[in-house]
Amino acid sequence: MRRHFASLAVFALSVTAISAPTWAQDSDVADAAIFQEADIFQLEYASDPQISPDGAHIAYVRRSNDIMIDRARANIWTINTSNGDHRPLLSGRDSYSSPRWSPTGDRLAFVTGAEGGKPQLYVRWMDTGQTALLTNLTEAPQSIAWSPDGTQIAFAMFVPGEKPSLAKPPTKPEGAEWAPGVTVIEDLVYRVDGGGYTRAGKTHIFVAPADGGTPRQLTSGEFDHGGQLSWSKDGTSIFFSANRNENWERDPVEGDIWRVNVSDGTLTQLTTRDGPDFGPVVSPNGEKIAYRGFDDQMMGYHTTRLHVMNIDGSNDVVLTGDFDRRIDAVSWSGDDTLIVRYDDHGRTYLGRVTMGGEITPLVRDLGGTTLGRPYTSGSFSANDNGDLAYTSGRATRPADIAMKLNGGPATRVTRLNDDLFTAKEMAPVERITWNSSADGREIEGWIAKPPNFDASKKYPLILEIHGGPFSAYGPQFSGEVQLYAAAGYVVLYTNPRGSTSYGEEFANLIHHAYPSQDYDDLMSGVDAAIAQGYVDETNLFVTGGSGGGVLTAWIVGKTDRFKAAVVAKPVINWTSFSLTADGYPFFYKYWFENPPWEDPDAYWARSPLSLVGNVTTPTMVMTGEADYRTPSAEAEQYFQALQLREVETAMVRIPEAPHYIAGRPSNLIAKAGNIVAWFERYRSQETEED
Numbered sequence: 142m143r144r145h146f147a148s149l150a151v152f153a154l155s156v157t158a159i160s161a162p163t164w165a166q167d168s169d170v171a172d173a174a175i176f177q178e179a180d181i182f183q184l185e186y187a188s189d190p191q192i193s194p195d196g197a198h199i200a201y202v203r204r205s206n207d208i209m210i211d212r213a214r215a216n217i218w219t220i221n222t223s224n225g226d227h228r229p230l231l232s233g234r235d236s237y238s239s240p241r242w243s244p245t246g247d248r249l250a251f252v253t254g255a256e257g258g259k260p261q262l263y264v265r266w267m268d269t270g271q272t273a274l275l276t277n278l279t280e281a282p283q284s285i286a287w288s289p290d291g292t293q294i295a296f297a298m299f300v301p302g303e304k305p306s307l308a309k310p311p312t313k314p315e316g317a318e319w320a321p322g323v324t325v326i327e328d329l330v331y332r333v334d335g336g337g338y339t340r341a342g343k344t345h346i347f348v349a350p351a352d353g354g355t356p357r358q359l360t361s362g363e364f365d366h367g368g369q370l371s372w373s374k375d376g377t378s379i380f381f382s383a384n385r386n387e388n389w390e391r392d393p394v395e396g397d398i399w400r401v402n403v404s405d406g407t408l409t410q411l412t413t414r415d416g417p418d419f420g421p422v423v424s425p426n427g428e429k430i431a432y433r434g435f436d437d438q439m440m441g442y443h444t445t446r447l448h449v450m451n452i453d454g455s456n457d458v459v460l461t462g463d464f465d466r467r468i469d470a471v472s473w474s475g476d477d478t479l480i481v482r483y484d485d486h487g488r489t490y491l492g493r494v495t496m497g498g499e500i501t502p503l504v505r506d507l508g509g510t511t512l513g514r515p516y517t518s519g520s521f522s523a524n525d526n527g528d529l530a531y532t533s534g535r536a537t538r539p540a541d542i543a544m545k546l547n548g549g550p551a552t553r554v555t556r557l558n559d560d561l562f563t564a565k566e567m568a569p570v571e572r573i574t575w576n577s578s579a580d581g582r583e584i585e586g587w588i589a590k591p592p593n594f595d596a597s598k599k600y601p602l603i604l605e606i607h608g609g610p611f612s613a614y615g616p617q618f619s620g621e622v623q624l625y626a627a628a629g630y631v632v633l634y635t636n637p638r639g640s641t642s643y644g645e646e647f648a649n650l651i652h653h654a655y656p657s658q659d660y661d662d663l664m665s666g667v668d669a670a671i672a673q674g675y676v677d678e679t680n681l682f683v684t685g686g687s688g689g690g691v692l693t694a695w696i697v698g699k700t701d702r703f704k705a706a707v708v709a710k711p712v713i714n715w716t717s718f719s720l721t722a723d724g725y726p727f728f729y730k731y732w733f734e735n736p737p738w739e740d741p742d743a744y745w746a747r748s749p750l751s752l753v754g755n756v757t758t759p760t761m762v763m764t765g766e767a768d769y770r771t772p773s774a775e776a777e778q779y780f781q782a783l784q785l786r787e788v789e790t791a792m793v794r795i796p797e798a799p800h801y802i803a804g805r806p807s808n809l810i811a812k813a814g815n816i817v818a819w820f821e822r823y824r825s826q827e828t829e830e831d
Contacts (some may be wrong), residue, residue, distance in 0.1 A: 174566050175592045176623045178810045181512070182208040184620065185557040186539035187532050188215075188510050189239070189520055193246040196528035197222055200230065200240040200249055201542050203557065206806045213806075217251060220554055222528075222544055227555060230265070243291045243351070250275075250285055250294055250351075262296065264351060275353050283344075286370040286379070293348045293403075295379050297367030300358070302341035329390040334723050334770040335799040346370065346381060348403060359406045364389060366399075369420045373452065374427025378402055382419035382432075385410075393727040398432055398454070411454030418448075425525045426476045428452055433468050441655070441731055442611045442641065442648035447471060447481060447494060460498045465644040472523040480523045482507065484642035486585060487615030489519045491531060504551045508617040509534020509541070513803040513812075514605070514686070515587070515619035515634060516612060517642065536570035536587070536616040538562065566592035568626030570616055575669035577638075579661035582647075586635030586666050587616055588673070589626045601680035601824055604667055604703075605634045608687030608710075610655055613642040621803070624813040630682070630820075633670045637662035637692075653734055655688075656695040656747065663692065664700070679704075682820045686710050686763075687771060687800065691749060694779060697760055698752025705823040707816045709763040710771045710800055713779040715744040723769040753782045759789035761819045763812065765798030791819065 183206070190201040199220040204213045216232040217240050231237040231251065239252045247267055254260040260281035265272045275294070276282065282296040305325045313319050324338070332338045344365045349356040359379070360366040368382045384395045385408075396417040400409045411430075412418040418434035430450055435443040445467045450457040460479075461468055470482040479494045480503070489507035492500045507519025510532055519540065521531035526547075533543035533553050541555040568589040577584050591600060603625050607614045614634050625632045636643065637659040639651035651659055671678045683703045685693045690711030697706045712718040716737040719729045729736050737744045745751050760783060764776035776792065783790040793815050795802050803809035 174564060175627045176565055176567060177627065178624060178814060180561060180565070181620050181806050181810050182206045183558075183561045184512055184539055186509055186512065186534075187542045187555060187557060188540065190530035190532060190542050191240050191242055191522045192222075192524050192528050192530040192544070193242050194244060194524050195246055196524055196526060196546055197246070199530045199542060199544060199554075200242070201530070202238055202240065203229075208806070211805050211807045217249075220542060220544075222546060222554075225554055239285050241285045241287060243287050244289055245291060248291070248351070250287065252282055252285070254281075262294065262349065264294075273353055275349055275351070276356055278356070282347075284367055284370045286372060287351070288348075288372050288376045289374055290376055292351050293376070294351050295346060295348050295370050295372065296356075297344050297346055297370065297381075298356075299340075299344050300342050302343065304341045329726055330393075330723065332723050332769050334768060335801065337767070337769075346379060346401060348379075359401050359403065360408070361406070366401075368396075369422070371421050371423045371430070373400075373423060374425075377404065380411075380421040380423060380430060382417075382421065391726055393724065394437055394731075396434075398430065409454075411450070412457070416443075420471060422471055422473060423452070424473050424476050428476070430454075431471050431473065431479055433471060439731060440649055441652040442639075442645065444645045445469070447479065449479075449496070460494055460496070461500065463498065464500055465646075467641060470521065472521070473525065474523045474527040475525055478527070480521070480527075480529065482519065482521060484517045484613055484615075487517065487587075487613050487636055487642055489517045489615070491521055491529065503529070504531065504533075504543070504545060506533045506535070506543070506551075507531055508615065509539040511617070512539060512620045513801075513809055514607065514621055515614045515617040516607065517615045517617065534617050536589075536618060537567040539618045568592055568623050568632070569594070570622075572616065573633075573666075573669060573673075575665050577658070577662045578665045579658035582638065582662075584635060584637060584662045584666060585643075586633055586669075587614065588670060589619075589622050589632040589634075590675075591626045591629050591631065594675075596675055598675065599677035599680075600629065600631045600675055601682065601820070602631045602633060602667070602670055602676045603820070604663065604681070604683040604685075605632055606663065606683070606685030606689030606692045607634065607636070607640070608685070608689045609641075610639045610651060610659070610688035610691075611641050611648055612688075613640045615642075620809055621813045625817060628817045628821075630817075631670065631676055633666060635663060635666045637666075653732070654747075655732070656692050656749075659692060660695060660699060663696065667702075677825075680825055682706065682824075684709065684816055686802070688712075690771070694749035694760075695752065697758040698749055698755045701757050703758050704825075705820050706758050706760045707763060707819055708760060708776070708779060709812070709816075710765060710768055710802060711749070711762070711775055711779065712771050713748065713775045714750045715748045716741065717778070718771065718775055719744070721772045721774065750778060750782060753779065753786065756783065756786065756788050759819075759823055761791045761793065761815070763793040763795070763802070763815070765795045765800060765802040767797050768800045768802070770800035 185205045188202045203218045215236040217237045237253045241250045262276045280299045284297045286295045344367045345360045347356040364385045366383045371380045378400045382396045398411040416437035421432045447461040447468045466483045472480045490505045491503045510518040519532045529545040532540035534540045543553045545551045684707040686709035690708045693708045762776040764773045780792040
């Protein structure tokens with residue numbers, strides 16, 4: 142599978158490591174009616190909803206946080222769409238994922254590593270509840286896809302290869318204790334954030350009998366194959382995406398649509414342009430393939446378009462060429478209509494696309510599948526009749542399951558967190574817009590107000606900045622924002638230039654110019670929040686992670702208006718980052734005009750480290766110790782520079798955490814807790830009244 146590096150974005154340290162934050166507003170005792178840090182462990186959310194072929198049932202993954210193992214568990218639940226009957230199908234201490242209906246809806250395939258074993262592929266017969274173990278795999282199966290006749294299941298799986306070696310060591314005497322052997326690295330990309338140092342091997346496509354048997358490998362060679370898999374209607378072929386070019390390692394966004402013959406493994410390439418083509422989906426009648434992609438213009442951001450071509454690759458048509466939004470997922474709904482997911486102004490939509498390219502919005506409340514920060518998110522499925530199941534999120538609730546059947550209204554059918562939130566006063570979230578001081582462009586953001594908000598008071602403000610930088614915030618649930626508001630802060634989060642969901646031109650305003658006028662967008666947003674009348678402009682704070690960490694460090698190098706700052710998992714020096722990040726073949730090529738040794742001044746001019754001599758703001762840095770996207774050395778450079786300048790600083794290191802430092806519940810709590818504790822150290826406690 143191809144690796145994409147378009148985003149900088151993805152424990153033992155106690156939340157009292159700096160000082161204990163005051164979570165309950167105006168009280169030294171935690172108020173149970175206000176969202177608390179321990180409530181993070183009580184959150185649940187829905188994901189991966191799969192509607193049955195007849196629209197009668199929805200299977201979905203219900204995720205909950207287990208306080209004893211500090212990780213999320215995934216169980217599979219079902220919903221009867223006619224009467225709302227909601228019950229567990231596969232539940233317990235094991236995790237279950239990837240539910241996929243058979244073509245007739247009589248069986249459900251899924252993946253689980255039961256009793257702590259390796260993840261395996263199973264099938265459950267829905268009428269009897271009988272379950273069969275189909276595989277005995279050494280690696281986890283991915284991208285499950287039933288054959289049209291229900292007799293086979295395709296999946297992708299990593300196949301280990303041989304590790305390279307140079308010198309051959311002498312034979313170790315029996316019983317001797319030598320140092321571990323050396324590791325020889327020759328691959329261009331040799332480590333991946335969240336996955337560690339890569340193993341030798343590639344991902345290949347397999348098929349297995351749906352009633353059990355030995356899986357058969359269809360693809361081979363020193364290329365990754367996989368992503369979304371889709372069968373031809375006659376069951377003779379499987380379509381997928383791969384970069385099989387000779388120089389594939391040095392072309393990190395390239396990919397083409399391929400067909401593999403199931404009987405003999407013969408490969409046929411269907412697309413050839415310079416750019417990524419991926420996500421093939423065969424139409425119900427088997428005549429067409431929908432897929433996504435773009436022409437690679439070497440820009441920081443490209444708008445992914447929806448294409449449809451004949452099953453043999455001929456007559457390729459771009460359906461969304463005039464639609465200036467990225468298409469993030471596609472499903473057929475009949476032979477002449479597609480359902481797509483896209484973001485617009487910080488919201489995630491489902492829309493219907495005709496063969497003429499006409500787009501009609503259907504629902505606009507997808508989301509709720511990121512518990513940390515309020516990023517756009519969400520998933521859906523559709524059957525041939527046009528029935529939809531999707532994850533529905535709100536600013537005050539993580540994702541539930543919603544459905545839209547027979548062209549009727551969208552209906553939310555679960556309320557997974559009502560038991561927790563019924564007695565909680567959650568922070569309300571309101572939309573706000575303003576004009577940037579840079580060029581007058583309208584910028585959008587959201588303000589979360591503390592529970593029991595009193596407009597006659599003045600509140601401290603936290604500016605929270607998203608990463609990416611090509612990503613978007615929206616009116617989505619955020620455990621971190623809710624905890625900041627519960628501690629008595631107004632929280633402003635925004636989509637400055639460079640954010641997605643506003644079109645290609647807006648996103649690429651920061652192409653080869655990041656950070657730049659996005660700083661002005663953010664400062665104008667703070668001014669707009671102050672103008673609301675309830676923000677104490679002497680108590681302003683700023684934080685952000687990844688790309689938001691870049692901008693936070695840039696901000697404190699430009700202004701001293703903030704009382705304290707927290708720079709999380711940042712890029713501080715673009716030269717060191719571009720030569721140590723896991724996606725280094727991408728970053729130097731798409732985010733800069735030249736490599737750092739050819740134009741060091743350009744890298745330095747955009748590095749927050751170049752402004753550290755101006756910093757007087759007390760600034761804490763935060764990093765995951767297993768972060769390979771923005772390696773810890775970036776945060777350490779900034780911490781040490783601040784120490785040398787005698788600026789008040791602290792460094793919070795999160796053990797074992799990759800770039801997504803809030804991936805475990807306790808890490809999310811620690812992140813928010815230490816940020817609030819740092820701000821509380823410098824916050825003036827007096828509350829002004831009008």
